[in-house]
Amino acid sequence: MLDWLLYHLRNKYVIGSLVFFTWMLFFDRNDFISQVSLRSQLSGLEADKEYYLEEIENNLNDMNELMSNKENLEKFAREKYYMKKDDEEIFVIVTEKKKKKFFSLID
Numbered sequence: 452m453l454d455w456l457l458y459h460l461r462n463k464y465v466i467g468s469l470v471f472f473t474w475m476l477f478f479d480r481n482d483f484i485s486q487v488s489l490r491s492q493l494s495g496l497e498a499d500k501e502y503y504l505e506e507i508e509n510n511l512n513d514m515n516e517l518m519s520n521k522e523n524l525e526k527f528a529r530e531k532y533y534m535k536k537d538d539e540e541i542f543v544i545v546t547e548k549k550k551k552k553f554f555s556l557i558d
Contacts, residue, residue: 459465476483517524528534535541 517527533541533543
């Protein structure tokens with residue numbers, strides 16, 4: 452058995468193949484470890500792509516809804532940008548969680 456193994460290890464094609472596969476697995480620019488990390492990055496980027504495509508679709512639906520209905524536009528402006536009519540007053544209630552978040556941004 453040992454003689455058979457030594458006989459085949461002396462073959463120049465076996466030696467060349469072993470050197471080639473070792474080089475490709477560990478030392479090449481596109482080695483196996485790099486391919487695994489690139490594949491994980493790709494799956495993360497594809498997940499991000501799906502998230503952003505859903506967000507774009509939601510934003511387009513919101514935009515179409517705002518452009519088609521004046522009441523929705525007014526509601527959006529009041530809630531998001533605290534806009535008001537001239538004869539109105541606005542009271543903003545800040546929760547403790549938002550207060551902590553705000554002060555942590557200042558520090």
